[in-house]
Amino acid sequence: EAGVTQSPTHLIKTRGQQVTLRCSPISGHTSVYWYQQALGLGLQFLLWYDEGEERNRGNFPPRFSGRQFPNYSSELNVNALELEDSALYLCASSLGGAYNSPLHFGNGTRLTVT
Amino acid sequence: KNEVEQSPQNLTAQEGEFITINCSYSVGISALHWLQQHPGGGIVSLFMLSSGKKKHGRLIATINIQEKHSSLHITASHPRDSAVYICAAKGSARQLTFGSGTQLTVLP
Numbered sequence: 001e002a003g004v005t006q007s008p009t010h011l012i013k014t015r016g017q018q019v020t021l022r023c024s025p026i027s028g029h030t031s032v033y034w035y036q037q038a039l040g041l042g043l044q045f046l047l048w049y050d051e052g053e054e055r056n057r058g059n060f061p062p063r064f065s066g067r068q069f070p071n072y073s074s075e076l077n078v079n080a081l082e083l084e085d086s087a088l089y090l091c092a093s094s095l096g097g098a099y100n101s102p103l104h105f106g107n108g109t110r111l112t113v114t
Numbered sequence: 115k116n117e118v119e120q121s122p123q124n125l126t127a128q129e130g131e132f133i134t135i136n137c138s139y140s141v142g143i144s145a146l147h148w149l150q151q152h153p154g155g156g157i158v159s160l161f162m163l164s165s166g167k168k169k170h171g172r173l174i175a176t177i178n179i180q181e182k183h184s185s186l187h188i189t190a191s192h193p194r195d196s197a198v199y200i201c202a203a204k205g206s207a208r209q210l211t212f213g214s215g216t217q218l219t220v221l222p
Contacts, residue, residue, distance in 0.1 A: 031208070033208070033210075042200075042212050042214045043200065043202070043210075043212040044212070045209050045210050045211070048207070048209070055208070056208060056209055088155045090157060102159055102162050103147065103159050103162070105149075105156070105157040105158070105159065107155060108155040108156070108157075110155065
């Protein structure tokens with residue numbers, strides 16, 4: 001069984017640019033979660049998608065957005081990049097209907113903003 | 115004050131030692147996760163528990179809902195256990211609030 005896959009693995013962008021990160025969940029998983037791990041700040045919840053809809057978002061500005069496609073893969077978009085957006089972005093998936101379904105994490109995308 | 119507090123922040127142990135990492139939370143939760151993060155960032159979910167105790171190999175996780183406290187124990191620690199261990203409290207709408215992590219180093 002393929003795990004959660006994220007692309008790209010590394011990315012370097014310039015302040016003000018836009019970036020799109022991608023995540024493919026485990027087959028059969030309908031829920032996708034995005035997390036940010038900035039240096040010194042720990043993991044923070046960004047977004048939760050299930051069945052194509054945004055179900056919850058963390059305390060992040062609107063320039064962080066995303067979507068989930070009919071095949072349950074997901075994109076995270078960050079507009080107007082700022083230096084403090086440099087972080088590891090992690091995606092996780094779980095079975096959508098089961099409230100306490102275990103999470104499976106991808107290996108993350110490391111974004112550097114210069 | 116963080117809603118999820120972990121201790122210790124750093125832990126160095128000799129191979130074979132029994133290790134305990136603690137997690138206290140102040141939010142209402144539906145479940146608590148213990149995660150393991152290796153250098154490079156990959157995260158593995160070790161346990162998800164909402165009551166009692168779970169065991170997997172040399173790892174044991176316990177939770178006391180009344181005291182809002184959870185512990186992760188590693189028996190007979192090994193250098194390959196060296197990683198960052200993170201607890202995360204699952205609240206409403208599946209939002210996880212993470213502890214700051216415990217960096218564990220097990221020396222041979």
